[in-house]
Every structure is written in C-alpha cells, then in structure tokens.
Amino acid sequence: MPVINIELTREGVTREQKRALIQQVSDVVTNILNKDPNLTHVVIREIDTDNWGYGGEQVSVLREQGITADKK
Amino acid sequence: MPVINIELTREGVTREQKRALIQQVSDVVTNILNKDPNLTHVVIREIDTDNWGYGGEQVSVLREQGITADKK
Amino acid sequence: MPVINIELTREGVTREQKRALIQQVSDVVTNILNKDPNLTHVVIREIDTDNWGYGGEQVSVLREQGITADKK
C-alpha cells in the first residue's frame, strides 16, 4: 500500500530514467515490506531549480556557480 | 483547518471538474468534521503520466497498452 | 489513481468519522473523475495542535483562548 513520492529538480530527467525509478523503487519497497505491487504507487514530482534551495541558496544560483548535486 | 491534497495524473481534467472537486470535497470534509470551510483548503496536484507508476509500471506505458484507471 | 491526503489537527476525530471521510471523499473523487476506486487511496494525517498554526499563531494557543475552527 505504500505511496512513494520522489521530489527532485527538473534537470533533464528522461522518460526512461523515470520508468527505471518507478520499477526499481517499487521492487525495493515491495520486496522489503512484502507488499502487493498493484497497491504500490510511485509519484515523481519535478521542481524548477528556481524553486529548490539548500544551504540557504537557490539551486539555479548554485548551478550558475558551477555547483552540482552530482555523485562524486 | 484541514488541508486536502488531491494528487492525480494530468489527463484532461477540466476546470469545471476541478471546481467540483474543490466544492464537493470541501463540503464532505467540513460536514463530517464540523469545520469552518474558510479554514479548509483543497489543493489539486496534476502529475504527468510519465511521472506516475503503479504495479511497477509507468502510467504512460500502461495507457499505450490500452490500460486505463477508469471506473468499470 | 488519485491519492488524497487529508491533513488535520488531532482533536478527537473518531474511527467512524475517519471511515466516513475515506468513503465519502473516495466517492466524490471517483465520481467526478470517473476513476476506479480500487486505485484511489485516501490518507488521513493527524497533527498535534502544537504543530499547526495559522494567522501566525499555534493552534493549541488559539484553543486555550477559546478560538475554534468549528463551522459557524
């Protein structure tokens, strides 16, 4: 029965990446909790980089400064 | 005081349907709980069909396969 | 497919009121949108009155002052 919301910045996530998120997050959650996948919803919310901030700074400003959230 | 969020797929919901959702959900909730409607907010969030999945599959793919979420 | 969240203050809502919320909100939403009820989830989140505020004031303080959110 879980509902999983994935909130992230709108920075070119592809349809295939979204499909992979839905499939793999659904698999992980339903396996750990032994839940019926048909009752398990995954919702992706994309947020403009002007509308997200951390460390007190807007992500779009961080990006202009060359600061990414990429894995190192 | 309730805040009600209705999260659904963006598939042609009309302005009139949204108005009906706001009116009728507000009515139901304020009647059951005896709450002041002016303190009761209803927020509708529309989600692209690429961004929602259940049963481990993306809704946009389900729609291409002719699978709907319509009432039977 | 809608997921509906109802967020309200924890002030003695009964099990029967919650059941009525689930049934009637599900009915209203699935009728207006013509959606399958089995894909429609309703989630009620109860919030302590110390943890909610409006007009810049904590609800628990408003209640001590005799101010309710009841329908007039």
Add this chain to the structure above:
Amino acid sequence: MPVINIELTREGVTREQKRALIQQVSDVVTNILNKDPNLTHVVIREIDTDNWGYGGEQVSVLREQGITADKK
C-alpha cells in the same frame, strides 16, 4: 535536516522572491532549531489558481470576483 515545503498559488512570484523565501525560511528554521543549513532543503511548489480552493471555491473564480489573498 528539516525539509520545508512552501505550497502557494502560481500568481507571478518572481525569481528574487523565491530566492528570498529560500534564504529567509532557511535562516529562521536553522536558527530556531540549531540545524546545519546544508542539510536543510526548501522546496516551493506553485499551484495553478484553478487547482486551489478554500471556502469551497476555486481561487481562479475568487480572483475573477476581485477577491485576493493579499495582506490587508
């Protein structure tokens, strides 16, 4: 560690207002709670005026009637 979501109607909020929201809300929350700003995220979700209602009425209809949510 807080995550702060600010949900508001899409009515011309500027990039600079969003940046001010992110900075000032982050400051207030991290100061009161003594939390590391780098672990504190602020997310702004803009909602079309057709998709928000209170008092049982759609905000876009209220606006057409000249009713605003402006500070008095």
Add this chain to the structure above:
Amino acid sequence: MPVINIELTREGVTREQKRALIQQVSDVVTNILNKDPNLTHVVIREIDTDNWGYGGEQVSVLREQGITADKK
C-alpha cells in the same frame, strides 16, 4: 537532491526494514539519477490503519475482514 517520502501503514515495520528501505531506495535513486547521496533524504511516514483507505474502505476494516496488502 531528491527527497523521497515513503508513506505506508503502521503494521509492525521493524527498525531493520526501515534501515533497508533507506539504504536501498537511496542507492536506487542516486544511481539512476547520478546524485550525491549526502543530498538525498528518505523519509518514512507511518499511518495508522484507521487513517488509510482504498476502494472506499478503511484499511483497519479490511484487515478485520482478513484482507491484506501482502504480495501474492
């Protein structure tokens, strides 16, 4: 930067299951999106079975009827 919310019914999920959810969902999301895990938050919200419904019925009532959400 993603924030992932997992909303589920409070039905005996153990601390170890929660830890596994956090680790595996974080892995899946950061791998697909190439994001820094230190900017990736996972939040689990447990909801009483009286407070969740689908198909228009309260989950606590479904459980009394022997209906589970277990994987088949």
Add this chain to the structure above:
Amino acid sequence: MPVINIELTREGVTREQKRALIQQVSDVVTNILNKDPNLTHVVIREIDTDNWGYGGEQVSVLREQGITADKK
C-alpha cells in the same frame, strides 16, 4: 494562501520552538509574498529518527555514532 510544511526529526523540539517556527515562518512568507496571514498555514511534521535517512543511513544510527545535524 501558502501552506508551509516543515518536516523534521523528532528530537526534543519544544512547544516554544514550534510556536517560534510558526510565527517567524508565517512572518517571513507573508511579508515576502504580501499574503494575508489568516490564509497562511504552517504545519510541523515530526519524524522518528528511525524513519529518516540521508547519505543512505538511518538518522538513529548516525546519532549512535555521534553524528548530529547541528549547526557548526
């Protein structure tokens, strides 16, 4: 009209800190956006440290290791 959700770990936040959050966040948001405070709701959701993670690790485990989210 904004609704602000503040989601944080349940680690001894006092009633007075919550009241300060409600007052100051409401002030900041209504000042920047010129919104009526009476239409502005602030909701604080406290999450057990077993139910939150970042960097792929459960906060309760981080705390056992002496790792805090305190401001430095």
